Amino acid sequence: MGRRPQFDEDGVARAGLRVVARKTWGAVSVASVASELSVTPMALYRVVPDAEQLKRLIANAAAEPIQPEATQAPLLEVLRSWAVAAHEHLGALPGLAAYVIHEWTELPAWIAIVETFLGAAEGEGISGSHSVATVNAVFAYVLARAQLRDSASRRRQLVPVKEHPERFPHVLVERAEFETAHVDAAFSFGLEALCSGLQSMLTPAATTITPRRYR
Numbered sequence: 616m617g618r619r620p621q622f623d624e625d626g627v628a629r630a631g632l633r634v635v636a637r638k639t640w641g642a643v644s645v646a647s648v649a650s651e652l653s654v655t656p657m658a659l660y661r662v663v664p665d666a667e668q669l670k671r672l673i674a675n676a677a678a679e680p681i682q683p684e685a686t687q688a689p690l691l692e693v694l695r696s697w698a699v700a701a702h703e704h705l706g707a708l709p710g711l712a713a714y715v716i717h718e719w720t721e722l723p724a725w726i727a728i729v730e731t732f733l734g735a736a737e738g739e740g741i742s743g744s745h746s747v748a749t750v751n752a753v754f755a756y757v758l759a760r761a762q763l764r765d766s767a768s769r770r771r772q773l774v775p776v777k778e779h780p781e782r783f784p785h786v787l788v789e790r791a792e793f794e795t796a797h798v799d800a801a802f803s804f805g806l807e808a809l810c811s812g813l814q815s816m817l818t819p820a821a822t823t824i825t826p827r828r829y830r
Contacts, residue, residue, distance in 0.1 A: 622652055624672055627662050631673035632708065639765075640710025643670055670714065671722060677711055678724035680704060683731045690735045691810050691817075694753040697728070698806050702799075705761040712761035719758075729754060741817060749813055756809055760802050 622630075630651040634642055645666050649659040663669045681701045683693060705712050719725040729750055736746035773790060776783045786793065 622654070622662065624662055625676075626652070627659065627669070628672050628676035631669065632676060635673065635677075635708045635711060640708070640714055643673060645669060648673075671718070674711065674715055674718065674722050675724040677704075677708055677715075678722070678728060681728070682724070683728060685731060685734060687738070688735070690732070690739050690741065690749070691814055693735050694732060694750070695806065695810050697732075698753055698757050701757045702761065702802055705757070706764065709765045712758045712765065716755070716758040716762060739817075745817070749817065752809060752813060753806075756805065760805065764802075 627648060631643055631648045634647050634651050638647070645656045645659055645663075648669060649656045652659070659669075663672060681697065681704050683697045686693060688696075715722065715725060719729075732750040732754070733746055736742065736749060741749065771793060773786070773793060776786050776790060780787045
């Protein structure tokens with residue numbers, strides 16, 4: 616009988632998060648996490664059955680520090696506070712947002728975040744497609760902006776603008792803004808604009824409109 620591994624799922628998840636923090640999500644693999652634990656890949660397979668389950672384990676663990684608490688606070692206040700915390704948290708785990716934005720419906724810890732938000736919406740009498748659309752607007756915004764921030768680390772050349780300035784006169788004028796991505800400032804501006812828009816749509820008059828189906 617082989618020796619039992621000296622680590623559990625929690626230890627594997629923590630090791631995986633260290634890999635992400637140092638090398639980005641793209642470096643996550645059975646081999647890289649096993650190396651972080653100073654064990655063989657075969658030893659890791661005794662805890663997680665395959666690479667996809669390993670990724671889900673790590674992604675779920677990443678959501679734990681940003682789980683919102685059930686509260687009586689207004690929905691948009693809850694969403695705004697979570698968005699700021701999640702934006703900062705995801706910044707330390709480059710590449711993770713791209714995975715979560717595609718897989719969150721299969722990740723219990725991320726579904727739990729949405730569940731808490733929907734509960735807050737219900738507490739304000741917001742339900743159905745209105746609650747889902749409101750929650751999704753902020754949830755998806757955070758993940759999308761985190762994904763954009765990850766890609767913005769590459770140097771931007773704007774070669775088409777330099778070669779054909781006559782085609783992109785407005786971009787040319789603001790070229791400096793695009794060459795250096797002001798990701799944090801843009802995030803804050805966009806979040807406030809998004810929440811302001813949602814606030815105007817969630818007034819009593821707005822919520823009496825026949826709900827649409829959002830996809």
